[in-house]
Amino acid sequence: MDSSKPHLRNYQMFPGHATFYLKGHFQSAGKRSYSLLVFAAIAVPAGLFFGFTAPWIWNNVSQSLPIVFSYILLLCVMSLVRSAGSDPGILPRNIHIETSDTEKREAGPLNIAPLSVTVNCRQYDEDRPLYLPINYCTVCRIWRPARAIHCRDCDSCIDFMDHHCVWLNNCIGARNYRYFFCFILSLSLLAYFMATLCFLHVLTWRHRKLSTTIAAVRFAPVSFALAIYGVLGSIYPTALALYHIFLMSRGENTREFVCIDQ
């Protein structure tokens, strides 16, 4: 054994498109890193909330409300980091690379006649089982399990691949689906809660001062803007969360629901 060669960790020899940070504890895959934009879209309004709305709510309404908001924010950011930066379920590649032309030709016919297995998916007609193919991946050189697919952005086979999320710059698969669902659910809750507290700021001030709504908006313009942002910002994550609850009730993932013929 050559001791002069530096010992490389697995992530340093990873053949796919994922880029690793923090000694392999954080990964990102894809061409454009929108995940920083998503983080900014949460962090900037949250910062404004703590600067302009939370102190008034803390002193005039209830101290528990900003604490609950902080908890939901923490849950949302942590699940964002986990879903965007953790392994989505990458299946290891076959390390026995073929060396001869004969071996290269062997992979061809395997892909022409795929096997198929029955999986426990609920379909429209429960009497009809769903057959999913087990294909040979010529890039990873493995027979990938049913419900796994090769992601072109990650350049890896992903177990139970739901979709490649451009916003999180990562695939959503077997190992990070729970974090992804927690993220969209907590993001919806965060947007609702922020909008509610910001409207509470404006309307409570108006009620206590016996003033007009225009005067209340002039008193707390940032809270009013955050309330509107919260209402508009809740639409997309809420729709996505409801869609995934629907998929979970059917035992399917996004790719299966969209791509597989019924």
Ligand SMILES: [Zn+2]
């Ligand atoms: Zn593959």
Ligand SMILES: [Zn+2]
């Ligand atoms: Zn991917």
